[in-house]
Amino acid sequence: MKKHPLFRIGYWLIASVLIALLLQNSITNFLNAWLIALFFLPAALIVKFGVEKANLLKGVKKWIHYFYIAMLSLYWGYIAIAVAYWYFLELKADLLDKVLISPVFIWLIIGFFVLLEFMFFKKVQPKEQETITIYSDRKKTTINIENLAYIESRGEFTLAVLVDGKEFKNNMRISEWKQRLNGFLRIHRSFLVNPRYATLNGNEVVVNAQWNFPISRTYKQQVLSYFENSVQL
Numbered sequence: 001m002k003k004h005p006l007f008r009i010g011y012w013l014i015a016s017v018l019i020a021l022l023l024q025n026s027i028t029n030f031l032n033a034w035l036i037a038l039f040f041l042p043a044a045l046i047v048k049f050g051v052e053k054a055n056l057l058k059g060v061k062k063w064i065h066y067f068y069i070a071m072l073s074l075y076w077g078y079i080a081i082a083v084a085y086w087y088f089l090e091l092k093a094d095l096l097d098k099v100l101i102s103p104v105f106i107w108l109i110i111g112f113f114v115l116l117e118f119m120f121f122k123k124v125q126p127k128e129q130e131t132i133t134i135y136s137d138r139k140k141t142t143i144n145i146e147n148l149a150y151i152e153s154r155g156e157f158t159l160a161v162l163v164d165g166k167e168f169k170n171n172m173r174i175s176e177w178k179q180r181l182n183g184f185l186r187i188h189r190s191f192l193v194n195p196r197y198a199t200l201n202g203n204e205v206v207v208n209a210q211w212n213f214p215i216s217r218t219y220k221q222q223v224l225s226y227f228e229n230s231v232q233l
Helices: 005-023 030-054 059-088 103-121 174-180 217-230
Strands: 131-136 139-144 148-154 157-162 167-170 185-188 191-193 198-201 204-207 211-214
Touching (some): 005 103, 148 211, 157 174, 185 211, 185 217, 198 217
Antiparallel strands (some): 148 191, 157 167, 185 191, 204 211
């Protein structure tokens, strides 16, 4: 069941209360401690959305991104502590718990609540589709998606071609194929290929080492980005 966005807001409000309880060793007034805890929430959002973006990257770029996330979240955490030190503790250093200024403490607190939020609200991944059913030559036909090499549009009909060369003529438009075949790569208005068998060769995509298809201008950037991100560094 999909969780309502208000649940996330409620989660972070509860998280801020728990952070406030931790801060009460230095800031005895709970309301003041809670206000400071709210300052930590932007740092948590930096980590949350930053990590999601970093996970899409590969190699050195990913780790550089992680480093930036760590530094930016730490910087924001110190802003929260500075506000507490200046406004609530009135610059009295003896009242400031040294644990609070430890970067490890800041990262542990932020990381814990971000991870907990992920566990509570993570999406259940649907089971990967294994077959697709179409009508070919007026017969209901079930095709194993893993065996599909490419889809070719020929005006009023499309051809579903398997890796062994077998063809299935059908009336489904290539745009419908794209919607139903999650992960397949559109390289041309007439071609949709299975990336599992595809390699880039200049301005063409070679499928299963036997079919060469041109890359159109419309899809060129998308195709190049796909293969660039697929390279294992």
